[in-house]
Amino acid sequence: MSAPLNGIRVIDWTHVLAGPACAYYLGLLGADIIKVESLNGDAMRHRGGTDKNLSAKGMSTAYQTQGGGKKSIALDLETETGRDVFHRLLQSADVLVENHRPSTLDRLRLTEAQTKVINPKLIHCAMTGYGRGNAMENAPAYDVNIQAISGLMSLTGTQDTGPIRTGAPIVDYATGLVGALGVMSALFSRQTSESGAFVDVSMLETAFSLMSSTITDYQMTATAPQPRGNAANSRSPSSGTFACLSGHLSLGVNEETQFRKLAVALGCDDWLTDARFADPVARDKNKDMLGNALTRVLATRTAEDWENRLLAAGVPAARLRTLPEALDLPPAKTRKFASRGASGGVGLPFVMTGNPDTPDPKPVPRLGNDTHSVLQALGYCDDQINSLRKTGVIAG
Template sequence: MTDPTPTGPLCGVTVLDLTHVLAGPYATGQLALMGAEVIRVERPDGDDFVRRHGGTQEMREKGLGASFLSQNAGKRSIVLNLKEAGDRARALQLAARADIVVENFRPGVAERLGMGFEALRACRPDVICASLSGYGPDGPLSGRPAYDHILQGISGLMAMTGTPESGPMRVGLPIVDYVAGQALVTALLAALLERARRPGKAQRLQVSMLEAMTTLMGAYALHHQTTGALRGLEGNRAFADTPFSGRFDTAEGALVVTANSPAQATRLCAALGRPELAVGAGLSDAQIADALQQVFRTRSATEWDELLARADVPAAPVLTLAEALAHPQMTDSPAWPELPVPELGVTLRAPGLPFRADWAQRRLPPVPLMGADTATILDSLSPLTEAADETA
């Protein structure tokens, strides 16, 4: 059983978490790190694959896969079968105590399980009920299953990721899941503020993964609406459309450079010993980029990084995730606090909140084994459960 020490602005807020996989649990995990009590409802068959995704074989066998550890610190876990009347009654009892109920079933499933908005509002008149789905509650795709890879394809993201040679490529992490999860966090925090402003009213929030992802591409969408042109498979071409920005190969490693302004381009070209390139020198953008590439190949990425830093040119080496976390900038980052995993006898660095705050924890509470808190939570409901069972 987990026993997190409450801290943060959401202390006193209770979240009933009916979500699974990545997007929903990421959102509720962020709420837990802000101090909320999050009760994670898991199904008896244990079919949430992230418990057994990533990490060592021992981690997967214990249901503590790397994907699960990354976003479930401090939650409590209870096993309930929402298809059975007794467990559904217990879930509704928990909902009556919860400020927020979050689910990521396909549209209509929560209602069929007796856990839809109207049923929850009957339990608690000021409940905040949030639904996260691939396509939202309406439209021709609303009933379809959706996963990150699918959403990367249909959102337009893959169509601008890659090169003409590679064709459309997915972004290397499940970015749509996390974008949608962060959108859900924003919606829930806004709903808590709204409830403080107008108490007593239930709220229904609906987050679409497709909508969340496409709203991040507004600049590209408005460019298309006004010019008819679409950004396509441009590889490492910079957003600023300048030859002085992009990814360059060096004698050892790769470097990303962003010299968007004329002043930055001037400093870049001077540092590279080619000041004439900053004014064009009668060359096309492609020729300027090729000339810069030839110079960059003469030194390593580390050497260029140091030289360009002294010249006040934005640049950085291309690192692996392991190298990034081992970088001096990140080794003591509060965004990566310690996570004890007593079941494995280890302490890991795990993602925390993506911002700094005085109340943020520098050591995370552990994640729960599946159903670790079932008995304790059910004991707290026992005076009500018998009556609920009789009427189920």
């Protein structure tokens, strides 16, 4: 069974994380990805990750994460000749993924209206901080900015700690997934419309989508959310994260049947007849007392012990783990998420029939690694390619 995007060509004119991730996901689904970089390369080649030697070589771990399986050409789009080469690339393509501000596209004459003239069937996916058609459409933004401005950071931490950014760039990678979903939708639509489309992806709206239920609650109640620390969003008094004899345990006990299983597994059967805890209304009224009772009981055993006992009893529970520990979990090892990507790295967060668990390794390209071969395939002869190289339009 062939990959769903076999035969689809994507021009990846992106930088940093969200845009490259979007193109990477499309590549994992079988698309041919040509990454267009400046002559100096994507700045992310030189930053991100803990290995400074790799970063110095232009192959940082942050770049490699979503760089595998792509062809790389180095092209100066500030020149008219470079844009001519880019136009020819777009004429050969099905999809353009880019994450440049509208003002940059306007200056380079590569707006969605102009790329549509170049290739009427092109799907142009534009990824920006705040989306088009508003006063902030040209404002620069990174993941950390969007976490702050979207309200996401105001939900983390506690009143004492203040707002805390999530430990990983979740908005970047979520935006990459959103962009891939938009491109897939446009490709599906093109089968009947036979025309291209403009996919307008907003990092801010992606962050909002990660807070969907919180936004709905605010809109319906006019109650602004407050930081809740490690308390569960369900607001169930028997959910949250608790310290144990060693380690921490997360409980997701939201249903009546789950609470009954929890009480029995903890050896606290008396809670089921205690008027303070016997039903959801009473537990909510006495949530502080229930929280204190849970804290006392859970402190008598290790988090690992409680996790084993509670999972065996059918109670949603999970011991807090470090990332190395999490990657050693049975589902992580069996499903091979961290090694089923294009170059043996991270893959898509789903498995689909026909896609191999262990794809043939595809290297992360050096800057301009494929410039010559890509231009040859576009019809440029060796003399023309050498001339472009000598005049500084291309590299590699």
